[in-house]
Amino acid sequence: MDLQNFLCWRVAPLFLLMPCGLHCMSVHIINVEPVHVIPGSSLVLRARIDRGPLEAVSMVTWEREPETGSDPVRVTLATCPGRSSRCAGSRPNVRVSVEQQEVTLEMSGYSREDSGVYAVTVTDHSGANVTAHCIVREYEAVHHVTVSINVSHSVLVCGEAWGTEPRFSWFYERAAISQTLGRVSQDGTTLFVMKTPMCGHFTCTVSNKLGYSSATYTAAPCETQGRGMTAAVAVCLVSVLLVCAGALAFLLWRKRRRNNRGERLHEHLDDTF
Secondary structure, three states: OOHHHHHHHHHHHHHHHOOOHHHOOEEEEOOOOOEEEOOOOOEEEEEEEEOOOOOOEEEEEEEEEOOOOOOOOOEEEEEEEOOOOEEEOOOOOEEEEEOOOEEEEEEOOOOHHHOEEEEEEEEEOOOOEEEEEEEEEEOOOOOOOEEEEEHHHOEEEEEOOOOOOOEEEEEEOOEEOOOOOEEEOOOOOEEEEOOOOOEOEEEEEEEEOOEEEEEEEEOEOOOOHHHHHHHHHHHHHHHHHHHHHHHHHHHHHHHHHHHHHHHHHHHHHHHHO
16 A cells, blocks of 8 residues: 555544534525515525534524614524424514424515515534525515607617516507517517507506506507598598489489479460460
């Protein structure tokens, strides 16, 4: 056995006997932040614990503090022993479950006051701590939808104030936008109008899990083919009516003239006899 292999066999057991502490245990929250929660529903945060073979979880603590503020006040939501599979929090609506590699916080009846920065701290058997953070915010409804126009480029832009996860949809005269009418940007906020001249009603609808709101841009009235055909039909009908009225008037005049000639002839014969 050469010197290198000899040292590896002698040194490797020493690393197994060394206390790992912070370097061997880590924790991270699985949820993609920021986490948005609808008021009245449940907040569920999951954190994964990665630890070494000799590491043991002795304590798990969940805390919350405001996202902004010069002097934030941290509130302890739950403190659970590592050996406990489930434990109650400091409030009746808080529950925590602890497993080998995952810890879960459940909070029912979420309200706006529950928003903030959540922290989970895992303590190992030697007293070393590792912490992970996650931002939690209230799920907001859609507010104040507006449509603005860039006339020179025939572009309509849809804006929304502060709704969570807004989804944008465009309609022309209450129908979905076709490829011949316009092109919508990838995020849905912008409509590039292909229709020339630009006319009619363009509506942007913004929606999320709590509802929707819309705004409409009204361009100049369209001179559609249907309206032209309607006008042409109306002109034809008027012309036909005028011709019919003229023909009827001519027939009545002619009949009246014949009657007048007959009366004059009858009077002449009476005078003769």
